[in-house]
Amino acid sequence: MAALVVLILIILMCLAAPLYENYVARTDAFTSNVNGTYVVDGQTKPVLEASTEGLGLGVNPIGPTWSSQFFLGADNQGRDVMARMLFGGRNSLVIGFTSAIICCVLAGIVGIVAGYFGNAVDAVLSRALDVLWAFPVYLLAICLSVVLINSSLTIGPVTLNSGSIILPILIIGIVYVPYVARPIRGQVLSLREREFVQAAVGAGAADLRLLRREILPNVLPTIIVFLPLMTAINMLTESALSFLSIGVQPPDASWGTIINDGVGLLYTRPMVAIAPGIMLAITAVALNLLGDGVRDALDPKARLRGGV
Amino acid sequence: MRARRTSLVVLPLSAMLVLAACTSSSTPAATSSASGSGTSSASGSTATTGYQAAHAGGTLTLLAKSAGGTLDPKVNYTLQYWQLYQATFDGLTAFKKVNGQDSFTVVPDLATEIPTPTNGGKTYVFTLRPGIKFSDGTDVTTDDVVASFQRIFKVSSPTAGSFYNGIVGSDVCLKTPATCKLDAGVIGDKAKGTVTINLTAPDPEFLYKLSVPHAAINPKSAPTKDAGNALIPTTGPYMFTSYDPNTALVMKRNPFFKEWSTDAQPQGYPDEINYKFGLTVEAEVTAVENGQANWVFDPPPADRLAEIGSKYADQAHINALTAFWYAPMNVNIAPFNNAKARQAVNWAVDRNAIVKLYGGSTLAQPVCTFLPPEFPGHVDDCQYSNPAGTTWQGPDLEKAKSLVTESGTAGQAVTIVVSDDEVNKAIGEYLQSVLNSIGYKASVKAISGNIQFTYIQNTNNKVQISLTQWYQDYPAASDFLNVLLGCASFTPGSDSSINIAGYCNKTVQAQMDAALKTEQTSMDQANAQWAAVDKAAMTESPVAPLITPKLIDFLSKDTGNYQFSKQFYMLVSQLWVK
Numbered sequence: 001m002a003a004l005v006v007l008i009l010i011i012l013m014c015l016a017a018p019l020y021e022n023y024v025a026r027t028d029a030f031t032s033n034v035n036g037t038y039v040v041d042g043q044t045k046p047v048l049e050a051s052t053e054g055l056g057l058g059v060n061p062i063g064p065t066w067s068s069q070f071f072l073g074a075d076n077q078g079r080d081v082m083a084r085m086l087f088g089g090r091n092s093l094v095i096g097f098t099s100a101i102i103c104c105v106l107a108g109i110v111g112i113v114a115g116y117f118g119n120a121v122d123a124v125l126s127r128a129l130d131v132l133w134a135f136p137v138y139l140l141a142i143c144l145s146v147v148l149i150n151s152s153l154t155i156g157p158v159t160l161n162s163g164s165i166i167l168p169i170l171i172i173g174i175v176y177v178p179y180v181a182r183p184i185r186g187q188v189l190s191l192r193e194r195e196f197v198q199a200a201v202g203a204g205a206a207d208l209r210l211l212r213r214e215i216l217p218n219v220l221p222t223i224i225v226f227l228p229l230m231t232a233i234n235m236l237t238e239s240a241l242s243f244l245s246i247g248v249q250p251p252d253a254s255w256g257t258i259i260n261d262g263v264g265l266l267y268t269r270p271m272v273a274i275a276p277g278i279m280l281a282i283t284a285v286a287l288n289l290l291g292d293g294v295r296d297a298l299d300p301k302a303r304l305r306g307g308v
Numbered sequence: 309m310r311a312r313r314t315s316l317v318v319l320p321l322s323a324m325l326v327l328a329a330c331t332s333s334s335t336p337a338a339t340s341s342a343s344g345s346g347t348s349s350a351s352g353s354t355a356t357t358g359y360q361a362a363h364a365g366g367t368l369t370l371l372a373k374s375a376g377g378t379l380d381p382k383v384n385y386t387l388q389y390w391q392l393y394q395a396t397f398d399g400l401t402a403f404k405k406v407n408g409q410d411s412f413t414v415v416p417d418l419a420t421e422i423p424t425p426t427n428g429g430k431t432y433v434f435t436l437r438p439g440i441k442f443s444d445g446t447d448v449t450t451d452d453v454v455a456s457f458q459r460i461f462k463v464s465s466p467t468a469g470s471f472y473n474g475i476v477g478s479d480v481c482l483k484t485p486a487t488c489k490l491d492a493g494v495i496g497d498k499a500k501g502t503v504t505i506n507l508t509a510p511d512p513e514f515l516y517k518l519s520v521p522h523a524a525i526n527p528k529s530a531p532t533k534d535a536g537n538a539l540i541p542t543t544g545p546y547m548f549t550s551y552d553p554n555t556a557l558v559m560k561r562n563p564f565f566k567e568w569s570t571d572a573q574p575q576g577y578p579d580e581i582n583y584k585f586g587l588t589v590e591a592e593v594t595a596v597e598n599g600q601a602n603w604v605f606d607p608p609p610a611d612r613l614a615e616i617g618s619k620y621a622d623q624a625h626i627n628a629l630t631a632f633w634y635a636p637m638n639v640n641i642a643p644f645n646n647a648k649a650r651q652a653v654n655w656a657v658d659r660n661a662i663v664k665l666y667g668g669s670t671l672a673q674p675v676c677t678f679l680p681p682e683f684p685g686h687v688d689d690c691q692y693s694n695p696a697g698t699t700w701q702g703p704d705l706e707k708a709k710s711l712v713t714e715s716g717t718a719g720q721a722v723t724i725v726v727s728d729d730e731v732n733k734a735i736g737e738y739l740q741s742v743l744n745s746i747g748y749k750a751s752v753k754a755i756s757g758n759i760q761f762t763y764i765q766n767t768n769n770k771v772q773i774s775l776t777q778w779y780q781d782y783p784a785a786s787d788f789l790n791v792l793l794g795c796a797s798f799t800p801g802s803d804s805s806i807n808i809a810g811y812c813n814k815t816v817q818a819q820m821d822a823a824l825k826t827e828q829t830s831m832d833q834a835n836a837q838w839a840a841v842d843k844a845a846m847t848e849s850p851v852a853p854l855i856t857p858k859l860i861d862f863l864s865k866d867t868g869n870y871q872f873s874k875q876f877y878m879l880v881s882q883l884w885v886k
Contacts, residue, residue, distance in 0.1 A: 031741050031744070031745070032661070032737060032738045032740075034661035034665060034738055035660065035661050050669065051614040051668065053614065053618035054617045054619075054621035055616075055617035055618070055621050055670055056669070057614060057616055057617025057618075057668065057670050057671065057860070058610060058611075058614040058617060058667055059664045059668045060614060076610070076665070076734050077734065077738065077741070161751075162753070245728060245733070249751065250733075250737045250740065250752055251740065251741065264609065264610050264611060264730045265610070265611050267609075267612060268611045268614060269611075
């Protein structure tokens with residue numbers, strides 16, 4: 001329950017990003033503000049301040065003010081880190097959740113079809129999953145991202161521009177399909193031999209009816225349990241890709257892109273990298289705990305098996 | 309800041325100059341005394357007078373994130389190794405190895421003197437210094453000189469078709485490198501110890517071209533292909549003794565070296581130079597701070613600059629470079645095939661913002677022209693500044709917006725292609741913001757620095773606007789204007805089309821041709837013509853000049869005698885570790 005509350009709070013915070021940008025930070029989170037200024041104690045100061053010590057080398061963005069403007073400081077473009085973190089959270093959550101849905105739906109279809117029909121269908125689908133599984137996830141995701149995000153994707157009449165967040169959603173959604181489809185297939189193989197399924201077969205139920213009425217309801221809890229877990233994993237993957245500049249494209253933000261922005265400021269303005277890192281960690285932990293909770297709720301036997 | 313590693317770039321085969329008559333008074337040595345030094349040093353780096361034997365000895369440890377590629381001086385085209393070649397290889401001539409502006413002066417090196425060209429400026433007869441040996445103990449002979457010029461073509465040196473295509477017979481060598489002879493172009497006379505070089509046309513910049521490492525004299529036994537990691541015997545005070553691009557490059561004293569010219573090839577101080585690779589730049593900076601290494605090749609990360617500038621100020625040396633960062637705009641595709649759209653970008657970009665993103669005013673200055681300050685031909689002029697002035701004052705966004713509206717290009721999608729390092733990405737993101745603010749739908753494409761430079765040159769990639777840098781090869785205005793804007797430098801569909809904007813204006817080209825011709829009689833007059841070319845080109849705005857960078861050399865506390873050549877940067881061999 002605590003995980004759910006934390007998650008809801010984070011989601012609400014991120015949803016409120018435009019309000020924070022307009023009424024609290026009073027800044028544009030997506031426009032460079034290199035020559036911008038801010039007022040502190042009645043004095044106007046540059047957001048990116050040139051060093052005045054010694055040789056005067058380097059330009060530093062302001063650090064956390066812990067007040068409404070530049071609460072967590074500014075990034076190297078002079079933009080409000082807090083505002084960008086809230087907007088970035090929206091992208092991270094949207095990409096994580098949407099790609100998890102795509103992943104679970106695709107994995108559910110493939111796993112159920114392969115497990116239920118068996119034989120040649122199973123062989124083809126299982127080998128396809130094996131091929132996909134053979135690639136290390138990040139390597140596959142990076143390859144797809146480099147190709148698609150640096151150009152664009154055109155499927156028939158639909159063109160996805162290189163900056164579209166649909167691209168990372170699709171990429172991440174697809175690369176994890178084998179990880180979810182495999183256990184579902186195994187579960188379906190087991191279900192197929194159970195008495196209630198055999199009884200339905202004996203009663204003359206057609207395949208579609210069997211799948212819809214007997215198999216799917218028994219597999220659905222597994223898929224639902226996977227959903228928050230995959231959301232957490234996908235968010236981390238998205239952050240990794242964005243950290244490598246092949247996820248969300250500027251000036252859009254995600255927690256990964258903000259961490260990337262912060263790497264160059266680690267010595268002087270560590271908060272730029274630390275703050276989104278903390279948000280990412282909290283969200284991932286909350287989603288994992290939620291996944292455990294959902295599993296316990298949907299499968300009490302598992303809890304008993306765990307000795308609780 | 310990747311420019312330090314990749315700034316010396318491959319010129320197109322057709323980029324260089326074809327000249328008419330020449331007189332002996334227009335040698336580079338006589339024309340390279342441009343005004344001022346422009347060099348500032350943070351600490352008391354002092355150029356010594358005379359060799360100070362008490363400081364000889366010790367091991368100099370240099371650090372770089374990665375190696376600079378092939379060690380072959382005929383093939384390598386990186387500042388990283390060109391800097392080392394100054395203490396290892398020699399040509400017939402050399403840039404003077406001294407501090408400051410005088411380092412642009414060409415002096416005789418393996419040749420006894422700089423000859424006066426004859427045959428209407430087309431023939432140079434060099435006399436080889438006697439008694440010079442390679443590091444393997446063999447004598448340097450005219451055969452080695454002839455073989456070295458053949459080797460430029462046999463190994464397909466990056467500048468074979470641009471710097472050395474004026475040598476008689478080079479056209480055949482370019483077509484069939486393997487059998488390159490240059491029979492009528494480079495003629496050695498072993499008995500007299502002379503080498504005669506015949507050109508197809510006078511070239512006032514030829515001595516500059518002889519002074520870069522691609523014209524270094526190697527033994528005739530050197531491989532006729534890229535030597536890669538193999539070690540080629542040297543003539544300078546140091547020789548390479550081992551090279552593993554993954555770990556280190558080691559240089560030791562050349563036992564056969566005897567100083568023949570302090571200007572051309574001074575004796576070095578350290579006994580050994582150990583160039584280590586593989587650390588992160590952060591770790592490199594820390595190692596120098598702790599005295600575990602003497603120098604960092606890579607530019608310090610942005611978040612360490614303040615620390616270096618304050619806590620280690622006396623170990624940092626900052627020098628102006630003859631270079632500029634600029635944004636070429638493709639004049640052949642929308643929206644920048646419209647001059648007003650290009651001018652709008654020039655009005656809109658705040659050069660001071662770029663300076664900030666580069667690291668502050670100590671490390672960069674805004675520019676408005678192709679030719680950097682203190683470079684031959686440079687005249688202060690700023691056509692796109694608000695308020696108007698001869699130097700950069702500020703942008704005019706309103707004017708930029710109205711020009712975009714007038715051009716009818718508002719709302720068009722524009723992609724800015726930048727290198728994927730921290731500084732380039734930051735500037736790219738800023739340009740994106742600027743372009744959005746004047747009415748475009750801009751996006752940034754950050755691609756690996758290893759391929760970005762060639763990617764933006766190829767017209768097949770349809771790059772609209774990009775961010776890149778140009779560093780001089782030698783101190784001549786043509787090395788910027790004729791190379792970057794000349795019609796001959798534009799080769800559609802090629803990765804080697806250095807006229808990235810694809811700008812070919814016949815009127816401007818005629819002006820450049822005239823300036824090149826004037827160079828044969830008077831460099832001063834020619835430079836005035838180059839200044840006019842610069843102004844004419846900027847009116848058409850094929851590029852947006854942004855900043856001229858400075859270089860920071862960060863040395864350990866116990867490293868002395870820092871000297872900075874404006875041509876090849878820090879003189880490694882002159883550093884003291886004792």
